Amino acid sequence: MSDDVTSDIQHCFEDAGVWGWLHAVDLRDSGREVGLLPDEPVALASVFKLPVLVAYARMVDEGELDPTESVTLTPAQRTAGPTGFAAMVDPVTASWRDLARSMIAVSDNAAADALLAVVGLDRLKASIADLGLVGTRITGGVADLYDAVLRESGRPTYAEALTWLRDSGAMAWAGVLDPANPSSTVGSCRDMTRLLTAIWRDQAASPEQCAYMRTVLAQQVWTQRLAAAFPFDDVVVAGKTGSFIALRHEVGVVEYPNGEAYAVAVFTRSARTRLILPAADAAIAQAAKIAVASLR
Numbered sequence: 447m448s449d450d451v452t453s454d455i456q457h458c459f460e461d462a463g464v465w466g467w468l469h470a471v472d473l474r475d476s477g478r479e480v481g482l483l484p485d486e487p488v489a490l491a492s493v494f495k496l497p498v499l500v501a502y503a504r505m506v507d508e509g510e511l512d513p514t515e516s517v518t519l520t521p522a523q524r525t526a527g528p529t530g531f532a533a534m535v536d537p538v539t540a541s542w543r544d545l546a547r548s549m550i551a552v553s554d555n556a557a558a559d560a561l562l563a564v565v566g567l568d569r570l571k572a573s574i575a576d577l578g579l580v581g582t583r584i585t586g587g588v589a590d591l592y593d594a595v596l597r598e599s600g601r602p603t604y605a606e607a608l609t610w611l612r613d614s615g616a617m618a619w620a621g622v623l624d625p626a627n628p629s630s631t632v633g634s635c636r637d638m639t640r641l642l643t644a645i646w647r648d649q650a651a652s653p654e655q656c657a658y659m660r661t662v663l664a665q666q667v668w669t670q671r672l673a674a675a676f677p678f679d680d681v682v683v684a685g686k687t688g689s690f691i692a693l694r695h696e697v698g699v700v701e702y703p704n705g706e707a708y709a710v711a712v713f714t715r716s717a718r719t720r721l722i723l724p725a726a727d728a729a730i731a732q733a734a735k736i737a738v739a740s741l742r
Contacts, residue, residue, distance in 0.1 A: 454736050469636045488693075493638065493688035500573055503658065524556035542564070563587075581637045585628075585630065592604055672685050675738070
């Protein structure tokens with residue numbers, strides 16, 4: 447990778463006013479890669495749902511979970527969130543495989559925590575270790591993340607906690623965003639491209655389950671980050687976003703019709719708490735575009 451490419455990627459993040467991390471790799475066994483702090487741990491936000499998906503798929507492979515079995519999520523038990531089953535007001539019944547689909551396609555918090563509960567942290571940690579994700583640590587689900595914010599802020603509601611983080615300047619030292627905090631869920635860009643590579647090469651689970659994972663990742667609805675860099679009908683972008691407080695991430699695979707495929711992971715952190723920050727989304731797209739172009 448040339449210094450010019452690294453510099454151009456860094457300028458994308460600087461122009462958007464965010465800190466950024468990136469790793470991209472050619473999936474055609476060329477060994478070519480691009481990185482900007484690719485091994486530095488960063489709080490994962492909803493990107494943690496990708497390792498959960500893999501652990502779920504392995505559980506299915508082992509015959510310990512029937513993916514077609516129905517499970518009911520009630521309002522009292524499920525984790526809150528703005529999308530999917532988390533946003534609904536009545537009990538919802540779905541199969542495990544459709545919970546996994548919702549967890550990825552719309553980043554459904556309720557589905558993610560239900561899957562994490564059935565998979566278990568021990569199995570998830572074993573899967574992470576087996577896949578060689580040396581910089582990844584998952585300590586809990588979305589509900590645990592919410593609880594941590596409430597504890598740190600001392601506020602009674604999540605909305606009030608976010609306001610406090612934004613207005614007090616406390617976000618700069620928020621423990622939930624600190625990779626050095628042993629209770630934080632973290633990972634590196636290189637770990638996420640390694641995991642995506644394993645899924646695309648049928649090494650993360652059985653070929654059947656890897657095909658399922660590739661399908662649901664391609665069904666993700668968010669298009670303002672990685673997909674915005676490749677707005678072509680014949681290019682498929684399959685990915686998973688992560689957004690939490692000051693974090694905006696996406697990891698995914700860009701597939702061209704000629705067979706080229708590139709795994710890309712981009713993490714960003716902004717200086718302020720904002721629910722909407724188009725400049726950060728655009729920086730993710732532009733950085734990914736530069737990285738992939740340098741590998742083609």
